[in-house]
Amino acid sequence: MARNTQNDWLGVMFIGLGFGAAGVAFSLAVVTSKIGPASIPIWAIAAWGAMMIFRGPIGQALATRISGHAPADVSELPQEVYGELDDLRARVAELEERVDFSERLLTKQSSEHQS
Numbered sequence: 001m002a003r004n005t006q007n008d009w010l011g012v013m014f015i016g017l018g019f020g021a022a023g024v025a026f027s028l029a030v031v032t033s034k035i036g037p038a039s040i041p042i043w044a045i046a047a048w049g050a051m052m053i054f055r056g057p058i059g060q061a062l063a064t065r066i067s068g069h070a071p072a073d074v075s076e077l078p079q080e081v082y083g084e085l086d087d088l089r090a091r092v093a094e095l096e097e098r099v100d101f102s103e104r105l106l107t108k109q110s111s112e113h114q115s
Contacts, residue, residue: 013062024050 028046032039053059 013065 024046028039028043031042054062
């Protein structure tokens with residue numbers, strides 16, 4: 001049976017958000033019990049902060065993920081990207097060869113100086 005990794009991720013995300021929200025609520029409750037009605041501005045600031053987080057890019061990303069709109073599929077990338085990727089791979093391979101050559105030269109020089 002194939003697993004749906006998106007739903008697994010969403011479940012973990014909601015559990016994490018739930019624990020985070022419970023932690024914030026518990027902390028605010030402790031502050032309220034210690035300082036009393038003076039904690040009302042603290043609650044207001046916490047609510048405003050949560051609202052700003054969920055209205056911002058993080059909230060939009062969560063909404064997109066929950067709605068089921070997946071990010072662009074890899075097959076939708078233009079061929080230019082694949083060409084550039086192949087070019088970068090070739091350049092990295094060339095750099096690896098140069099580093100290997102430099103290491104061999106340094107090893108040879110250090111062994112000649114020790115002799």
